[in-house]
Amino acid sequence: MNCRGTVSLGTASPTEERSCSWLNPWFFLVFVLAIKTAFVTICLVIFLHGNYGQCQILLQNAPEWCCISSVPAGKRENQMCCPNGWRHFQEKCYYLSTDKMSWVESEQNCTGMGSHLVVINNKAEQEFLFSLAKGVFTKDYETKYYIGLSAYENGQWQWVDQTPYKKADTFWKPGEPNLLFAEKCAAIHVKGNTDSSTYYNWNNILCFTSCYRICELAAKFI
Incomplete structure (x- = not known):
């Protein structure tokens, strides 16, 4: 029997009335769920196959990513x-x-964000960070950014991620580091936004000095 048809109350059997009253709500519920499922599917397809050149949000271990x-060498096309x-x-x-903050507070702050004070591994990274720091406007004539290098614990220079310290791969200012008995923490030293000292601008300073900081973490690929 077609439940949408007109039924005479005087002739319909009790069985037919129960079938209609039972079927209508469930038919409506299934229809609504089907519509919602289709809508969610369309949204996921748009999100996953959207324009890679635009900034997207990735909810994973941080409020917003x-x-x-990005297409790194040897990897399939993906996003960084x-x-x-x-x-x-x-x-x-x-x-x-x-x-x-002080050096210790700076490292704790970076760690609290799932990162660490920056470890500079090569000349290209040093150039990028110095240009980035120089581009930040501050009212200070001299600006210092803590990096993840210190002789804080045993008097020997160590990176926070245990990368071996190699003198040949460092970028100390001429005459630095000095006063190692007291100045045991390293920082990038920027003299204004016109500073031309792209390389060799690290300075060792007192670890309780309040400085800016640079935190670093590995990018995620999806």
Whole structure:
């Protein structure tokens, strides 16, 4: 029997009435669920196959992750993601703070964000970070950014991620490091936004000095 048809109350059997009253709500519920499923599927397809050149949000271990198109050598086409507000470079993410802390507090702050104070591995990374730091406007004539290098514990220079310290791969200013009995923490030293000292601008300073910081973490690929 067609339940949408007109039925005479005087002739319909009790069985027919029960069938109609039972079927209508379930038919409506199934119809609504089907519509919702189709809508969600369309949204997922649009999200996953959207424009890779645009910034997208990745909810994973941080409030917001920003993704850009990236095709690293030997890898399939994908997206490289960093926390929102961080900068991309060579499959790493970098954060330049806007407040100042001691070296120990700076490392704790980076660790609390799932990162660590930056470890500089090569000349290209040094150039990128110095240009980034120089581009940040501050009212200070001299600006210092802590990096993840210190002789804080045993008097020997160590990177926070246990990367071996090699003098040949460092970028100390001429005459630095000095006063190692007291100045046991390293920082990038920027003299204004016209500073031309792209390389060799590290300075060792007192670890309780309040400085800006650069945090680093590995980018995520999706």
